Each structure stands twice: as structure tokens, then as C-alpha cells.
Amino acid sequence: MITVLLLLAAVGILAWGYVRAKPYGRSGILAWLQTVVLMGPWLLFFGLSAVGIYLNLAGILLLVVSSTGVYIYLGRQLRAAGISINKGISDNEGVSEAHSSNVSAAISESKSGESKSGETKSGDSKSGETETEGKNSMPVGMDNRILSSSEAFTSEGEQPSDSEMKESGNQDDKAALLPIPAEDLAAIEGIFGIDTFFSTKTVPYQEGAIFKGNLRGQPDKTAQILSERLTDRLGDRYSSFLLSDPSGKPVVVVLPAENGPQPTTLRQKVLAVALAIATTATCLETASVLQSFDIFQSPERWPEVLPITLGILAVLGAHEIGHRLMAARLNIKISPPFFLPAWQLGAFGSLMRFESILPNRSVLFDVAFAGPAAGGLLSLAFLFFGFMLSHTGSLFQLPAEFFQGSILVGVLARAILGDALQAELVDVHPLMIIGWLGLIITAINVMPAGQLDGGRMVQAIYGRNTLIRTSTVTLILLAVVGLFNPLALYWAVLIVFLQRQPERPCTDDLSEPDDARAALALLTLFLMLLVLLPLTPSLAMRLGIS
Template sequence: MITSSLLIPALLVLSSLGFLGWGFLQARKAGRVGILAWLQAVVLFLPWVGFFGLFWLGIQINFGILLVILLATTGAYIWLGRLLREAAGEQEKRLRERYRAELEARRQRGEAGGDGHGEAMPPPIAEMQAEALAIPEEDRQKLQSLFGIDTFFATETLPFRQGVLYRGNLRGDPDIVFQALNERLQALFADRYQLFLLNDESGKPTVLVLPSDRDPFQARKLPIAISIVLMVLSFAAVYLLVTPSSVNAFSPEGVSTALPIAVGVLFTLFAHEAAHRWQAKRYGVRLSSAFLLPLLTPIPVPPAGFAIYPGTFGSLTRLDSPPPSRRALFDIAFAGPAVGGLVSLGFLLVGLALSGVANQAGPLTVRPADLNVLVGIFVRLLLGPVTDSQFVNLHPLSIVGIFGLQITALSLLPAGQLDGGRIVQAVYGRRTARITGIVTLVLLGIIGIFVPWYLYWAVIVLLFARTPERPTLNEITETDSRRDALAILALFAMAAILLPLTPQIALRLGLGG
């Protein structure tokens, strides 16, 4: 029978294997290219799933064997990447040859119209439902000149969300095609319209042109006053949570204990948010104000020691303008957890170096069983073995680090418009991001049965960030191998931070018994 301590890792391992199985079914539709891409994910993902599964069960793997596995999977990943590039090149070549043959056949039959340059034109835009569009007739006629045999061969034109949707065939590298179409659009209309290169429901390339002032993907803006109120509430929640229960929160002792921790947590959040904005500015993307989410539900405090709950779930930030590509979306989403996580890790390591082991509970002490996997490993390395009857006497800096890492891990949950959801969308696409978001919400609900604040977080995600992020301007071009590997690393870091220690792992680490 699976106990509650094994339910979470069992669900994670099963969901990971199910995700790989679903990925295989989707990859088969793309032929050899899809299978090779799926195999890349398997060799990068599956060994870590097995490693964490065995680690959670308390089964120790020899370091030499682990090193061999890592080297083998890295080599296999590079080799499969070479085969994937070759297969994709061959497929692209065959598609271009087929498109040229189809166009030549049309010309010979006299079915292809022209514009003086021998290029087939899409059906007249005037035949669309004009009342559904916010684009004048004159501009719609000019839009016909965007397309050609060397970029995107439009075969069907439809109204879509007050704009124009073109279906057709992509004639070259998506990056080059998007750049060419966008440059032509800018030359004709300056910044009056935005152009999206997307895949439709069946996976075929489409071009969407929308008025810049009528963005259907942009969410309703919230007053900045709400952001300020939430920041104050989050600061107060952290402050009150870390104040020792035996002292007044606003006494000199309470202030000296709680204020540095609350300020430190806000600093990690500031570093997280600043990294987002640094990358957003690099790509010319506008971001909304950050909305901090305080943990307002009552948290049960253990009879002795300190409750490790951050008092805030971090912040939500919306994209007010579309990223130019999926790579840009990845960089914007990944930068926050990367910088915030590194800053928090620095606080943790310095704080643990100043911490110690105590034989009785104090205002800032925790039991080894209250730690997560990642923090438990660092406690063992820096403080040595800790028995069940002992406590870890945490320095305030280490508490800042623990809280910062927990907030970082929560932001990496692969759901909706969280950083993790955006990373999944950038690497695997909107359809996969939508599925992983549903799975994440279900898992949060199940885990919430045992850890109530996860259920609260599930409600927050469901209300404010359940849908995938808006599409990028160039949705077809995928991310590269480096970003794919960083995405996997981020997801495993999230798991290592959020998963608590089981008794088996605690004993292996020397944190119990």
C-alpha cells in the first residue's frame, strides 16, 4: 500500500511517464522528425525521473554509475540532435520541391493568377465578412502584397478576431519568412498592424494580421494601487509569520527578528522581477505591474520550532505585448526564476554556514523532517548529521534563502501564465502547455489534501493564471537545445525544492534516527 509520503513521488513519476507516452503519440504524426525529437526528450528526461524516483525510495546510486549515465545521455542527446537536423533539412527540401511542382502544375493548367511577377495571389479579401473586421478595405487590398512564392503562399483568407487570417504553405525557414513578412508590413503600415506566424488547430502554418490597437490576447489591466496593496499584504504576511509566537510582533525583539527576514524575502522577489524586466526590455516586450500574492490562510504551526512557509506565493506579471518568438518568451520566463533562485541559494548557503544544531526548540528552529530535499542536502553538507531529537537552529539569512527557493519553485510550476507554464509553452507549444497546466492543477488539488497551502495555490492558479500565455509573434520557430536542457533543469529544480524529505531519504542523509 502506498503511504502518503510516497503518494506525491508516485504521482510525479507516473505523470512523467504518461507525459512521455502522450508525447510519443503526438510525435508519430510528424514522422521521423517527430520521433527523433521525442527520443531527445526521453534521453534527457527519463534518467532523471528514474534517479529521483529511486532517491525518494531511499535507493542510493553509485556516483560512478550516475556519471556514466549522464555522459551517455549527453552523448545520445547530441547524436540525436544531429540526426534531427538532417531529417528536418531533408523534409524541408522535399516540401519545397513539392510546392514548386504544385505551383508549376497550376500555371500550366492556367489556374494560377498573378500580380505581374508570376506569383499566385490569395482569394479576394473583399469577399470576407467586412463587418467582422477592423481593417479598412484599402488596407486589406494592400495586405495581399505581403505574400509570395518565396515566403508564404496564401491559399485561403478568413476573418478572425477583427483581423485577417491567412492559411497556406510556408516557403522557407520560419525565422526568415517572419522577418520578411514583418518588414513588408512595417513598410506598408508602420506600426498600425501586428503580424503573427502561427500554427492552426491542425498544425498547419497560418498568418494572422491584427490592428495594433485591438489586441485580443491582452488581458484587462488592473490598477497599480492593487499591486501596492498586495505588496503590503505580502510583506505583512511574511513579517507576522516569522515573528516568534512568544513575543509581540512590534516589540524590539520581534522587529529585530522578523524585519530582516521580511526585507530579505522582498529583495529576492525584487531580483526575480528585475530579471524578467531585463529580458523583456532586451526583446522590446512590455510587462504589467507585478502583483504579489500573500499567503493569507492560517497555517498550522508545529508544537515546537518554526513553520517553514514563505507567507507569499511570489508574484504574477502579465505580458502587455507579444514576445517576438518562443525563444524570447523562454528567456523572459526563465530569467526570473534563474536570478531569484541563485540569489536565494546564496542566502541559504551563507545562512546555513552561520546556523547550527540545537538540542531544544527555539524561535527559529526546525526539525529535519520539516525540510525539503534540496535544503536537507545542504544542511547535511554544511552542518553534519542531525538526529530526530535535535533541531536545526536557522540563521535569518538561511530562512530568507529557504523562502526564496520555495517562491521560485512555485513560480516554476508548469501551469498557465506562471513562469513554468511559459517555459513549457516556449519549448513544447501552447497545446502541450494547456495539457500540463490541467495536470498541474489536478496534482495540486491532490497534494492539497495533505498540505493545505498547495490547495490554496491551486485556487490562485485556477483564478488568475490557468490559461496559457498569449502566442508569440513567431509561434512556429522552436527553441534550441540549450533552452530545452535549461527547461528540464528548471523543472527538476522545482521538484527538488517542493518535495519534502521522506524518512528513508532523511536517514540516508543523516538527518534522523
């Protein structure tokens, strides 16, 4: 009954999404079809399971590969549609601006004899308007403390009048409104051009400013040119970000460098060392509990817990090495790992923050993906060889029902151990335990929430708004599961207090990663679900795990 209700809810969500996407034309329908392709394999799998038809591993893999291929094809079509739309908009804007220039020139000539009193009043009114807008202005999130807001910008497609353009050129008025010194502001405005980003309006924003206008070049090249010009003029004192406002129009945000990522302090390094020691202790405790004793009550038995402890630490180490090798390759600075000790698993993984501004979303994805890829592959290798080395008389004896806790582990166990799973107790090698624990640790770190590795991957591929939605759904699901499993509740609390915010934007936050990275993100999220979702009793019985 629950499966049927979930299927009906999913179909309802797809229908609602179609209604929402239809007004956007071809681009909206393509985006909706991508959602259908993502949900399709799951709807088919659980729908068939509900009526007693079960797909084997080959069928599941065929579904995943097929849906990934269709998703990539739709993504290319969507990008092509977006490029053609943007080209048409740019052409229209060019014609509109040329026409506006001629009209403005004629108006200014016909009104050249007007008194300046009206101008002064208009200037005062505009100053008050800009000041109010500056208070409300909030671009798409600039750091972990600043998030997007619909009040960040005025009406979509707003173009300043001729008098506003004159005021935007008045350095004295800007100095009174903007926190940036007048000479710095003049230098910053010099980085813009008709071939990169044509600035039409300046809005105060914290210690910096938002520059609205029209994007004239490719986002990646434009962001690089603006950043280089800013460095040439003002050194490392300011940083520029090419973002989109809530209405989807490109803007440039310039902030002082001190608002950016800061290096790790000595106190934070001491905390990192303390957490590493605590994590080693919890790994020792986990290894001893698995062997039915307490290492802190029987410390003389430490040789017995050493293999599993070293195995868990190896998975954690591989995860961190993956992050660091990729970060070093891309010239990105990251903080030391802050491990999260846990009695049930040995560790929840670790937290890591970026200490330098990322150039684009592809770099964000690469660094975030490298850690789980390294830790996950090592865990999968441990699991596979653990199954291969398992035999009668192995160190651990697990109830057969234990293998129903994970779709991936259950299917692999059935494929390798065969009929041995039909016994009440199954003998397994310690490597299998290490691999399973490693897969769980990796899987909870690729959940699509906040600044977890999975959250960073979702932000890199789909953007901040999608990440905010997936974070909310993830936390709700963890809270529900936490009613039956305290481990999920602990993890949800840690995410809320430590990792709930999206990652800060990149220098070029407009350019999307390529389809290969999108496919890797989908594959990673799919494997995460296979690790964390349990087998249904009927499917477990069909596989012979009982």
C-alpha cells in the same frame, strides 16, 4: 507499493507513446526517445530506491547531465529530420503548383465561352462556405481569451481551385465577408510574396483575417519581413503573427493593433501598490510566526522580524529585477508586478504581464527565465551561507525531521551540517530560513502551468499544446496534494483564476529556441522538483536525517 505502481504507470505511458510515435517514422521515434530521456533518470532513481539502492548527489548529477546531453543530441537530430522533410514538401509543392497552374490555364481556355450564371452560383456557394468557415475559424491561440481549436482550418493541404483564386481576388466580395476594410485588405495582401509566404486563401477571423498558404522562407526572417512590410503600408494599425494551424501548416494571422497588449491603467497601478503593501505585511507576519509571536499583537517587537522580512523581500525584488533587466535588454514592455501575499510564506511571488508583442519564443523564454534565475540564485546563496553560519546557539532551532521536507535542502544540510542533523533539534542561522522560503517561492513560480514563469518557459520550448497538458497535470497534482497541504490548494486556485491561460503567441511563433535554452528549462524544472519533493523516510534515514 505506491512506487512500484508509479513505475509501472510510467513504463505504460512510454509504451503507449511508442505506439503513437511509430507511424510518424524517424521523427516520431526521435521525439519519443526525448521523452524516454526525460523520464529515464527519474525511473532509474525511484526504481533503485524501491529496491533499497540509493544514489548519492554525484550520481544524481551525473544522471541529469547525461540525460541533458542526450536530449540535446536527439533535439538536433529531430530538427535535422524536420528540415529535410520540410525541404522535400516545399519541392513537391513547387512542382504541384506549377502543374496546377498549367492545368488551370488549359481548363480556363476551354471553358471561356461558358455562361456567367454558373459562375455566379459558384460564387454564392463559395461565399456561404467562406462565411461558415469564418464563423468556425480559430487559429492557434491569439490571446488569453482565444485558444486553439480543431475547427480553425479546413482539410490539411487544401489548395483552392482556379475559380476560388478568382474570388479571393475580388475585393468587393471580400469586403462583404471580412471585417478589414477593402483598401486595408489590399495593402495587407501586398506584404506576401513567393519568397516569404505565398497566400492562397483568406478566412475571416474576429476583426482580422487568417491567410493560408505556403511558407517559402525561414520562419524568423519571413515573420520579420512580413511585419516590416505591414508597418510600412499601414503603420501600427495592424499586427501580423506567423503561426501553425492544428494540422501543423503555417498560416499568417493579421489583427488590429487594439486587439494586442494594452498598457497598465491607473487603477491597475493602484492595485499593484496595494498588493505590495499587503505583501510586506504578510512577510512581517511570517517572520514573527517563525519566532513564535504575532507582530500585529506585539508591534513593538518589529526589530526582531525585520531581518527575515527584508530577506524575503530581497528574494522577491531580485526576481522582479531579473525580469525587468532582461525585458529592457530585449526592448520588451512589461507591467508592474502584482504581488500575491500569503500568510504561510510571506508571498506566493508575483504576476506580471507583457505590454508589447513578443517577436519570438526565445524572447519569451529569456524574460520568463531571468526572474526565477535571479531569485533562485539569491535564495540558494542565502541557504548555503545560512548553513555555513549555523552553530550551536543560533537563533532558530528546528526539528531534524524538518529537513526531510525537501530533497535539495536535505542533501545540502547533510553535506554541510553533517552529524548535527542526528540531534532532535538543529540550530540554524536565520539566512537558512530565508533561503528555504525563497526557494519555495521560486519553485512554485516555475511550475509548468499557464502564465507562471515555468509555464511560459514550457510554452517557449515545447509549444502551446504541451503547455496545456502540463498545466492540466500540474493542477491535478496540486489538487491531490492540497488534500494534505492547504498551501498547494491555495496556489492551485490562484492559477485557475488568474494564470491558467497560455501566453499570447509571438510574431514568429514557429521558430523554436535553441538547445541551450531547452537544457536550461529542463534544469530549472528539475531543480523545482528537488525543492518541492520531500525525502522518503528510508532515504532520510540513509542520509542520517532523523
